[in-house]
Amino acid sequence: MKNIVILISGTGSNMAAIVRTARQEGWQDKFGARVAAVISNKAEAGGLAFAREQGLATAVVDHKGHASREAFDAALAAEIDRHQPALVVLAGFMRILSHGFVARYAGRLLNIHPSLLPAFPGLHTHQRAIEAGCRFAGATVHQVTAELDHGPILEQAVVPVLPDDTAETLAARVLTQEHLIYPRAIAGLLSKM
Numbered sequence: 001m002k003n004i005v006i007l008i009s010g011t012g013s014n015m016a017a018i019v020r021t022a023r024q025e026g027w028q029d030k031f032g033a034r035v036a037a038v039i040s041n042k043a044e045a046g047g048l049a050f051a052r053e054q055g056l057a058t059a060v061v062d063h064k065g066h067a068s069r070e071a072f073d074a075a076l077a078a079e080i081d082r083h084q085p086a087l088v089v090l091a092g093f094m095r096i097l098s099h100g101f102v103a104r105y106a107g108r109l110l111n112i113h114p115s116l117l118p119a120f121p122g123l124h125t126h127q128r129a130i131e132a133g134c135r136f137a138g139a140t141v142h143q144v145t146a147e148l149d150h151g152p153i154l155e156q157a158v159v160p161v162l163p164d165d166t167a168e169t170l171a172a173r174v175l176t177q178e179h180l181i182y183p184r185a186i187a188g189l190l191s192k193m
């Protein structure tokens, strides 16, 4: 079985989209793959409740309980590795990962970022796109490499920036597309594994 482990920090709507698509498209029969676990660095992450309702294994590895980034990443990796993952999927996981962590999962670590990378890596992407006068914004699914919000691009989606957009209205428009391209990118990878 190809196990998928999803890491979240908050609402987990991308995680939920992946779980729903996996079920609707029958990834278990089609690819021999399943979402095995959802892990959060925050106990209060809303997505954990959804994951539990779906009967998925969940865990919390709180970054605050660790003295260094490396110590947190080691604890996180230990939790992830219990599931022997074929893919580790960052879905709104708001922690910068150490080089050692990225190297450990090289080639099987994915991220979604709410901009058209390589434009606007980092935080506040929607506000920055509006302030730059962008006519278009979007989201990117990419393989994770050592450099933050960089790495080979697997999928992108484009949305218009409308004249009266706020960061919130633009974020909501982008998010609807994230929910389509993240499951698609994962299915594309699974089909080749």
Ligand code: GAR
Pocket: 008, 009, 010, 011, 012, 013, 014, 015, 091, 092, 093, 094, 112, 113, 114, 122, 139, 175, 178
């Ligand atoms: C998504 O928009 C995702 O692209 C973004 O956080 C949101 C999480 O929403 N990720 C990043 O900004 C990572 N740098 P979700 O918890 O509802 O999936």
